[in-house]
Amino acid sequence: MAKIGLIAWKELKTYFTSWIAYVLITGWLFIAGLLFLLVLQRPQEFQVSPIYNILVTIMLFIAPLVTMRLVAEERSSGSLEMLFTSPLTEWQVTLGKFFGAWAFIGILLLVTLHLPFFATHYGSIDTGPVWGSYIALLCVGAAFMSFGLFCSSLTESQVVAGFLTFGGLMISWMLNWPAQEMPTSDVAGFIGHWSVFSHFQDMMRGAVDTKDLIFFLSFTVLFLFATVRVLESRKWR
Amino acid sequence: MIEVEHLSKVYGAALAVRDLSFRVGKGEILGFLGPNGAGKTTTMRILTCFMAPTAGTARIAGHDILENSLEVRRNIGYLPENVPLYPEMTVRDYLGYVAALRSVPQNKRAERLEAALDAGKLEDRADTIIRKLSKGYRQRVGIAQAVIHDPPVLILDEPSAGLDPRQRVETRQFIRSLSKDHTIILSTHILPDVQETCSRVVIINKGAIVAEDTPEHLGATRGRSTRLTLAVRRPAGDAAQKLQKIKGVTAAQRQDGDKSAAGGNGNGRDANEHTFLLNVTPDADVREEVARLTVNEGWGLLELHRERNSLEDIFLELTTSGAVDTEET
Ligand SMILES: Nc1ncnc2c1ncn2[C@@H]1O[C@H](COP(=O)(O)OP(=O)(O)O)[C@@H](O)[C@H]1O
Ligand SMILES: [Mg+2]
Numbered sequence: 001m002a003k004i005g006l007i008a009w010k011e012l013k014t015y016f017t018s019w020i021a022y023v024l025i026t027g028w029l030f031i032a033g034l035l036f037l038l039v040l041q042r043p044q045e046f047q048v049s050p051i052y053n054i055l056v057t058i059m060l061f062i063a064p065l066v067t068m069r070l071v072a073e074e075r076s077s078g079s080l081e082m083l084f085t086s087p088l089t090e091w092q093v094t095l096g097k098f099f100g101a102w103a104f105i106g107i108l109l110l111v112t113l114h115l116p117f118f119a120t121h122y123g124s125i126d127t128g129p130v131w132g133s134y135i136a137l138l139c140v141g142a143a144f145m146s147f148g149l150f151c152s153s154l155t156e157s158q159v160v161a162g163f164l165t166f167g168g169l170m171i172s173w174m175l176n177w178p179a180q181e182m183p184t185s186d187v188a189g190f191i192g193h194w195s196v197f198s199h200f201q202d203m204m205r206g207a208v209d210t211k212d213l214i215f216f217l218s219f220t221v222l223f224l225f226a227t228v229r230v231l232e233s234r235k236w237r
Numbered sequence: 238m239i240e241v242e243h244l245s246k247v248y249g250a251a252l253a254v255r256d257l258s259f260r261v262g263k264g265e266i267l268g269f270l271g272p273n274g275a276g277k278t279t280t281m282r283i284l285t286c287f288m289a290p291t292a293g294t295a296r297i298a299g300h301d302i303l304e305n306s307l308e309v310r311r312n313i314g315y316l317p318e319n320v321p322l323y324p325e326m327t328v329r330d331y332l333g334y335v336a337a338l339r340s341v342p343q344n345k346r347a348e349r350l351e352a353a354l355d356a357g358k359l360e361d362r363a364d365t366i367i368r369k370l371s372k373g374y375r376q377r378v379g380i381a382q383a384v385i386h387d388p389p390v391l392i393l394d395e396p397s398a399g400l401d402p403r404q405r406v407e408t409r410q411f412i413r414s415l416s417k418d419h420t421i422i423l424s425t426h427i428l429p430d431v432q433e434t435c436s437r438v439v440i441i442n443k444g445a446i447v448a449e450d451t452p453e454h455l456g457a458t459r460g461r462s463t464r465l466t467l468a469v470r471r472p473a474g475d476a477a478q479k480l481q482k483i484k485g486v487t488a489a490q491r492q493d494g495d496k497s498a499a500g501g502n503g504n505g506r507d508a509n510e511h512t513f514l515l516n517v518t519p520d521a522d523v524r525e526e527v528a529r530l531t532v533n534e535g536w537g538l539l540e541l542h543r544e545r546n547s548l549e550d551i552f553l554e555l556t557t558s559g560a561v562d563t564e565e566t
Binding site: 003077078081082084086088234236237 | 307310315325
């Protein structure tokens, strides 16, 4: 446990040794602020879920940048050899890196937390959807980080890892398009079920369903497990 | 301390290590010598549990590398061939991180950190960002991270790579100083490393052991040359024939046929000096006989010496393709 925390803390600190972290945070905060401003133009129909919906899309672009270096960089620099010749299990390394990246997402969410409460100055606001949206963003963040970590473990190249992550998440998004266009179609609904993007809409309206939570948990654990397997496979190659 | 048994590793279809077996006792420094691609790094990665062998196994400090890899890893310090560094960290942060990963207890970390900085002679660079360090310093950070948890077994893959000659000497001294209470395997293709630090040497080529011995003994047995050089002032015309008649001499050749290509290792010889190369049977010592003949004939003896093969020659002989004989002790 302590080792997981140690690795997570190191990963989180590493983000702040390069400008990428600051650019991401600034850009994210700017977009989130702008969205709130736009929505506040019409306070009578104030709704937070459209804002957070767009932020999920922004996160789709941020995820590859946050996760691409996690394993790929260590693979190419050779420091993976230091990690795995230390008394650490593959699970410790995987979870450490996952929590480090997820904590960065946590920071992104934290810096926008004041916005909905700022909005209450202009009229009453329903807090249910706000908290639901933050739970949704945390879930989506976990899923994205887990998938990105998996992609990063596959290759030595951060660029390849980034594109794999982005491509994979795009496909997941597109799986949900038919369901959005044809809400009545069973086939489209079935395909949409496999998409990350079909499982947070209810949460953002304030209805946190265990089925959706279980989906995100399974998705995240699945790709963490796959990452562990990829890391283990170095032994047999 | 280290027992390697029938270790083999196949990458895809390529055999990298073939049936390697050797032992290293406590306090020994084993030199792992071989040309590039011989399989040194592969073997070390297997011993450090980074990779699994295709066949065979090894025990380190009594723990099997396959069955008890965490225990093995607690007992080793490893310097990989590509020094594993996080360029964005300072030397001190990096070593602190490694110490924590290797379970150095909190109350000993500061002490071990200082010891590791000292081991790498890094005191003056402790707060430098690793990205800004030169190759030699990075290598030393690599050595420092290998010893930070004070492991009983050290596995060093080309510890002197990238160092300048003075740093190399210092590194050798440091490694020797560790040998009191550590067991060390170091790989190298730099021969003085072996001669000056190792108590035993294993030479591998194409993944297999071609020789295993102490550096001195290897030099003595393998190095017994079959060649003598004789320099005289006034050789008679039939000197070569007469030399050849000595029992044990298989061939005698005059070297100074044409002056322009005074050749061989006869640099510095003047025109009044004539050299002969004698091939002798390995077990015969004919020096006395050759000297007596030369004096009796009045050729004017200047020099007579038996060429001793250096470790370098032995290394080349053993690792040049074709010469794969597997003489082992
Ligand atoms: N990851 C790898 N995949 C495939 N072949 C490899 C790999 N690593 C090393 N080899 C091959 O295995 C052989 C031994 O390599 P190595 O152990 O690095 O030798 P050395 O360290 O003695 O130079 C070489 O022929 C090399 O090309
Ligand atoms: Mg090597």
